[in-house]
Amino acid sequence: MKKRAVGYCRISTLMQVDNTSLKDQEDKIKMYCKLHDIEIDKMFIDKAVSGKSADRPQYDKMINFVKENDIDMIIVYKNDRIHRSLYNLLAMIYELQEYEVALVSVTELFDTSNPQGMLFLQMLGSFAEFERAIINERTRNGRIARLNENKWVGGKPSLGYKVNKNGKFEIEEEEAKIVKDIFKLRSKGVSLAKIGTKYGFSKQKVDYILKNKNYIGVFEYDGKKEKNKINFNIEPIVSKYMWDKVNTTKK
Structure with missing residues (x-):
C-alpha cells in the first residue's frame, strides 16, 4: 500500500x-x-x-x-x-x-x-x-550603522516628516502644517478631543504628536534588540518653547 x-x-x-x-x-x-x-x-x-x-x-x-x-x-x-x-x-x-x-x-x-x-x-x-x-546580528549592526549616520531604519516616519532617497529626514510641508496647527490649538487650550475631531485623529494620537520630540528636532532610538539609545538631530517643526508649553498644559 x-x-x-x-x-x-x-x-x-x-x-x-x-x-x-x-x-x-x-x-x-x-x-x-x-x-x-x-x-x-x-x-x-x-x-x-x-x-x-x-x-x-x-x-x-x-x-x-x-x-x-x-x-x-x-x-x-x-x-x-x-x-x-x-x-x-x-x-x-x-x-x-x-x-x-x-x-x-x-x-x-x-x-x-x-x-x-x-x-x-x-x-x-x-x-x-x-x-x-x-x-539577525548583521541586521542589527546595519541598523546601528544607519542610525549613527542619522539615517532612518525603517517603518513610517512621524507625521510631518518624510525620508529621502539617502535615508535622511526631510520635512513634509503639508503634514508639517497640520503638526504646527495642532501645537497652536493646544497652546490656546483647545482640548485633545476637539483637535482630534478637526483632523480625524483620536485623543491618543493627538497626545502622542504633542509629546513627540521629533518635532523639536530630537530623534531617539532604543531598539528592543540593540538597546543602543541613539539620539540625533533632525530639522524641527515647532520651537522648544511651544513644545514645553503644550506639554505643561493640563489635559
Whole structure:
C-alpha cells in the first residue's frame, strides 16, 4: 500500500536569494514522491511569510489536515521551509508523532520516522538557528550603522516628516502644517478631543504628536534588540518653547 503524504512549500521576501522558488520546491517534492512511490494527497503553499511568523494560514490548514486524515508524512524541500527555529520544529515533530506523521526533507535526506533521522534533524536545526542568529546580528549592526549616520531604519516616519532617497529626514510641508496647527490649538487650550475631531485623529494620537520630540528636532532610538539609545538631530517643526508649553498644559 502506498504511503500518503502532503507537501509544504514556503517562500518569504527574505529568502529570495535561496534559489528555492515555490515551483522549485513543489517540483522537487513531487519528484521525490514519484521516485519513492509516495502518493501526495495535497500541497500546501505559503507565500511571502516569515519562517518564524505564526501567521501562516496554509501551514495551519496542513497541520489540521494531517491530524484529521490518514497521512504518513509531511514532505518539504528543506527543513527551514517549515520552521527556522529548532525549538518550533521539534515541537511540531513531537506533536505529530502522536498521529504517527513523520517529517521528510527532500534535500537533506532525513526521515523523522527513524532515530537516525531525528538525530540528523536536530543537528540541521541547530545550524539553521545559528544561521538565523548571524542574519539577525548583521541586521542589527546595519541598523546601528544607519542610525549613527542619522539615517532612518525603517517603518513610517512621524507625521510631518518624510525620508529621502539617502535615508535622511526631510520635512513634509503639508503634514508639517497640520503638526504646527495642532501645537497652536493646544497652546490656546483647545482640548485633545476637539483637535482630534478637526483632523480625524483620536485623543491618543493627538497626545502622542504633542509629546513627540521629533518635532523639536530630537530623534531617539532604543531598539528592543540593540538597546543602543541613539539620539540625533533632525530639522524641527515647532520651537522648544511651544513644545514645553503644550506639554505643561493640563489635559
